[in-house]
Amino acid sequence: xxxxxxxxxxxxxxxxxxxxxxxxxxxxxxxxxxxxxxxxxxxxxxxxxxxxxxxxxxxxxxxxxxxxxxxxxxxxxxxxxxxxxxxxxxxxxxxxxxxxxxxxxxxxxxxxxxxxxxxxxxxxxxxxxxxxxxxxxxxxx
Amino acid sequence: xxxxxxxxxxxxxxxxxxxxxxxxxxxxxxxxxxxxxxxxxxxxxxxxxxxxxxxxxxxxxxxxxxxxxxxxxxxxxxxxxxxxxxxxxxxxxxxxxxxxxxxxxxxxxxxxxxxxxxxxxxxxxxxxxxxxxxxxxxxxxxxxxxxxxxxxxxxxxxxxxxxxxxxxxxxxxxxxxxxxxxxxxxxxxxxxxxxxxxxxxxxxxxxxxxxxxxxxxxxxxxxxxxxxxxxxxxxxxxxxxxxxxxxxxxxxxxxxxxxxxxxxxxxxxxxxxxxxxxxxxxxxxxxxxxxxxxxxxxxxxxxxxxxxxxxxxxxxxxxxxxxxxxxxxxxxxxxxxxxxxxxxxxxxxxxxxxxxxxxxxxxxxxxxxxxxxxxxxxxxxxxxxxxxxxxxxxxxxxxxxxxxxxxxxxxxxxxxxxxxxxxxxxxxxxxxxxxxxxx
Numbered sequence: 001x002x003x004x005x006x007x008x009x010x011x012x013x014x015x016x017x018x019x020x021x022x023x024x025x026x027x028x029x030x031x032x033x034x035x036x037x038x039x040x041x042x043x044x045x046x047x048x049x050x051x052x053x054x055x056x057x058x059x060x061x062x063x064x065x066x067x068x069x070x071x072x073x074x075x076x077x078x079x080x081x082x083x084x085x086x087x088x089x090x091x092x093x094x095x096x097x098x099x100x101x102x103x104x105x106x107x108x109x110x111x112x113x114x115x116x117x118x119x120x121x122x123x124x125x126x127x128x129x130x131x132x133x134x135x136x137x138x139x140x141x
Numbered sequence: 142x143x144x145x146x147x148x149x150x151x152x153x154x155x156x157x158x159x160x161x162x163x164x165x166x167x168x169x170x171x172x173x174x175x176x177x178x179x180x181x182x183x184x185x186x187x188x189x190x191x192x193x194x195x196x197x198x199x200x201x202x203x204x205x206x207x208x209x210x211x212x213x214x215x216x217x218x219x220x221x222x223x224x225x226x227x228x229x230x231x232x233x234x235x236x237x238x239x240x241x242x243x244x245x246x247x248x249x250x251x252x253x254x255x256x257x258x259x260x261x262x263x264x265x266x267x268x269x270x271x272x273x274x275x276x277x278x279x280x281x282x283x284x285x286x287x288x289x290x291x292x293x294x295x296x297x298x299x300x301x302x303x304x305x306x307x308x309x310x311x312x313x314x315x316x317x318x319x320x321x322x323x324x325x326x327x328x329x330x331x332x333x334x335x336x337x338x339x340x341x342x343x344x345x346x347x348x349x350x351x352x353x354x355x356x357x358x359x360x361x362x363x364x365x366x367x368x369x370x371x372x373x374x375x376x377x378x379x380x381x382x383x384x385x386x387x388x389x390x391x392x393x394x395x396x397x398x399x400x401x402x403x404x405x406x407x408x409x410x411x412x413x414x415x416x417x418x419x420x421x422x423x424x425x426x427x428x429x430x431x432x433x434x435x436x437x438x439x440x441x442x443x444x445x446x447x448x449x450x451x452x453x454x455x456x457x458x459x460x461x462x463x464x465x466x467x468x469x470x471x472x473x474x475x476x477x478x479x480x481x482x483x484x485x486x487x488x489x490x491x492x493x494x495x496x497x498x499x500x501x502x503x504x505x506x507x508x509x510x511x512x513x514x515x516x517x518x519x520x521x522x523x524x525x526x527x528x529x530x531x532x533x534x535x536x537x538x539x540x541x542x543x544x545x546x547x548x549x550x551x552x553x554x555x556x557x558x559x560x561x562x563x564x565x566x567x568x569x570x571x572x573x574x575x576x577x578x579x580x
Contacts, residue, residue, distance in 0.1 A: 010332070090497045094476075097468075098467075135205060
């Protein structure tokens with residue numbers, strides 16, 4: 001049975017995400033910089049996750065496969081971080097508490113190893129989540 | 142011979158560095174080198190001349206592929222969509238010039254759309270708080286020349302505003318700050334030990350989501366009242382020492398970012414941070430500045446404010462007057478509740494930066510994306526209209542994070558036949574007037 005851990009997740013800019021965004025959101029650089037989750041080593045051990053392997057992150061609003069990496073900027077155990085972008089936003093709630101602003105930081109997610117699952121590309125991910133597996137856009141008159 | 146263009150303004154973040162030196166080829170069509178910019182800024186300039194750029198509008202076909210169309214066809218589609226829709230959301234604006242915004246708003250007013258900018262997912266909460274309690278603020282130049290106490294609260298300029306620390310907040314020597322870094326005390330409050338925290342004299346590691354409580358404790362200590370032993374994971378002694386450091390300064394500033402606006406509490410976190418600034422003014426001079434993200438998101442707030450009185454979430458659908466009610470007229474809420482039947486995304490990216498539930502509705506309704514490059518919104522829009530890049534290929538006015546207007550320069554020519562935001566929006570306006578039967 002795979003182990004699961006629950007952590008508090010935040011999403012925000014990293015300089016790698018910023019640079020890669022300017023290179024192009026369909027670039028390999030963007031994929032490498034953004035489709036990751038920064039985790040604390042203790043949390044990785046607890047869930048049996050090896051660094052640089054894929055994990056499934058699930059919130060009440062969605063589920064996404066990303067690559068788990070050790071963070072350069074120190075996190076405390078129980079706190080994880082996904083750079084801002086389509087992978088993070090696949091699990092961020094759109095509810096804004098009447099402020100207009102979604103809760104990009106501070107929500108519970110479950111993380112479990114998913115070594116054999118694939119991390120989707122940015123365009124593939126957004127189109128699949130919007131249009132389903134076939135990625136077929138809605139018909140227009 | 143190559144030519145060097147000096148004093149170029151960087152169109153990436155709200156710091157709007159205006160000392161870049163760009164080397165361009167002798168025909169003025171290609172950028173060869175970029176000096177003084179940060180990693181993100183130089184990537185922005187150098188990327189422009191790379192191959193594979195889309196230079197003509199594209200329309201999505203029923204099978205999902207994109208076909209090149211002319212600007213005329215794209216303008217026709219946009220104008221028809223605006224005329225037909227009952228309620229259009231026009232979101233973005235943060236990466237274009239104030240001049241283009243003014244023309245865009247003219248179109249929006251004509252069609253009766255919602256106009257919202259990136260503040261809605263960024264510093265919108267800060268704007269709400271500023272409307273509630275005001276804001277004691279200053280310019281970045283004053284900080285460089287005067288500030289000896291700097292607080293970074295829930296922001297990470299080392300990653301998001303890479304030259305902020307070297308130009309204004311930590312390292313520069315100014316008129317009254319001749320010792321530079323050595324003469325300043327830097328306090329960083331964050332839930333992570335960020336790269337910014339590594340430059341700070343004191344790092345306060347807060348438990349994620351306890352900003353309101355900690356700010357309240359700072360205020361309580363500043364007023365000389367007792368606080369609990371631990372607040373938001375921070376020991377009492379550390380809070381008292383930090384407040385004393387702030388009080389002892391001659392001129393201090395609090396920079397705050399998404400750590401306050403994105404966590405639970407939203408505008409209330411900013412509200413109390415502003416009130417802490419006000420309290421500290423009983424002892425010394427203190428200011429507070431929002432670390433605005435996109436280079437001209439402040440400009441969008443400025444233009445909307447002087448035209449309609451509100452900085453974002455402006456509802457022009459009534460046609461007689463502008464309405465403003467974040468939570469109701471804000472992009473994410475409108476999309477989540479499926480209240481709009483058409484969408485234009487200009488100079489921004491809904492697909493990458495909105496929660497998927499909101500993006501999903503945008504992908505279902507007729508939509509146009511106006512952006513110089515392919516991004517994730519262009520790939521779920523009916524029509525993508527590429528335009529010249531403002532700040533690189535077009536000049537224009539932008540507002541820095543401290544509300545100082547700065548002119549952006551044109552460095553190279555746009556690809557042949559490519560329209561600017563201003564030309565495009567003006568032509569949409571003319572066509573829309575035609576369709577709606579009045580000039």
